[in-house]
Structures are given as structure tokens and as C-alpha cells.
Amino acid sequence: MNFISLCSILPSLLAFVSGGKLPEPEVKVEVIDKPLMCYRKSKYGDMLLVHHEGFLESNGTMFYSSRIHGDKNPVWFTLGIREVLKGWDKGLQNMCTGERRKLTIPSSLAYGKEGKGKIPPGSTLIFDIELLEIRNGPRSHDSFREMDLNDDWKLSKQEVKEYLKKEFEKHGYSPNDTHHEVMVEDIFKNEDEDEDGFISAREFTYQHDEL
Ligand SMILES: [Ca+2]
Numbered sequence: 001m002n003f004i005s006l007c008s009i010l011p012s013l014l015a016f017v018s019g020g021k022l023p024e025p026e027v028k029v030e031v032i033d034k035p036l037m038c039y040r041k042s043k044y045g046d047m048l049l050v051h052h053e054g055f056l057e058s059n060g061t062m063f064y065s066s067r068i069h070g071d072k073n074p075v076w077f078t079l080g081i082r083e084v085l086k087g088w089d090k091g092l093q094n095m096c097t098g099e100r101r102k103l104t105i106p107s108s109l110a111y112g113k114e115g116k117g118k119i120p121p122g123s124t125l126i127f128d129i130e131l132l133e134i135r136n137g138p139r140s141h142d143s144f145r146e147m148d149l150n151d152d153w154k155l156s157k158q159e160v161k162e163y164l165k166k167e168f169e170k171h172g173y174s175p176n177d178t179h180h181e182v183m184v185e186d187i188f189k190n191e192d193e194d195e196d197g198f199i200s201a202r203e204f205t206y207q208h209d210e211l
């Protein structure tokens, strides 16, 4: 569903106990190709469609290519909500449709000390990423406005329920009132931080996680 539950609070805790900011590991961003016209730039909460190739920095081995592996289709993800590697969330902002970037991502913003599958522990990764399309994500201002039926800048349970119903129907599911009510309760438990019974614009767009 379109609501993201609270993520780990560990990074902020760590920053707290170390008495300030931890040195932030950085992603190196190189623009390989940029279209002349740029109508819209990617921002947190947007949904991005990308083709990507991943390489190990150590020996240049390609470990994944969306053009060769899987169903060979580009992939959709939401920027800034940890759906993808932290290095992607950091390195794919302000990007134009049609732009291609090379990201060099330290292991701490990728698969870390453990590694994963073909990726050895502690690997710095290089990605070649082409952005094909940007859409409004579930956390976008436009999505909020669409859900806020009476324009009072907050979402009531009824409005969220209407939205769920619409989304389910759009995807070919028959509406199920009980199911929707349970989901709404769940969503409010996570999102209605001040427990006033409404999800405010701030509560809606606020990133619960440090990026
Ligand atoms: Ca409202």
C-alpha cells in the first residue's frame, strides 16, 4: 500500500549518543548524459523508473543489469524512503528524465559489512543509472491534495478510506469495507503522530527517517 511504516530509528539514536553528527559517508555523483530540456527534477517521494547496471568497484565485475537480468524491464521505486539502497536515495535527487548518472557508493550506503549474494562484504559499488520517467509518489504534495477531498489540509479517516477504496478498484480488487477499515486504523497508528485523528500535510510528507 501507499503508506510507509516507520523505519528504523537507529541512525538518529547513534547521532544522539555520539553527541552530534556522525561524519556522513558520501555518494559520488557523475552526470554521464543530460537532456537539453528538463521539465521536472526528481525529489524525495517521487516514483522513478530506471534502468541500472551495478558493478563492483574492486574489479569492475558487473553484478546486475536490469537490461539483461530478470524480466529485462526498467524498475519503479520511490525515492527517499529506503525502498532502495541508501546510496540511491542520496544520489538520484534533482535528476532529469533522460539523464544518466554514475554513482559511486561506499559500502555503508550499500550492502555494508555483510555484503549480499554476489556482493562481497564491504564493497564499494558503482551504478550506471538511466532515469526514464518520474511520477508523483505516494508521499507527494499532489497525492495529498488528491486525498484531501474537502481541502482542509488534513486527512480524515473517511478520506483515507475513500482513497484506499479507489486505489483498490483501480487495481481491479473489489472493495472490502472491513479490510479498508483495518488498514485505515493501521495507517493512522503510524502516521497520525499527534493523535488528533487527522493526518496533517506535515505528518504525511515528513520523512520519519534521517536520510
Ligand atoms: Ca480533509
Ligand SMILES: [Ca+2]
Binding pocket: 191, 192, 193, 194, 195, 196, 197, 198, 199, 200, 203
Ligand atoms: Ca495528526
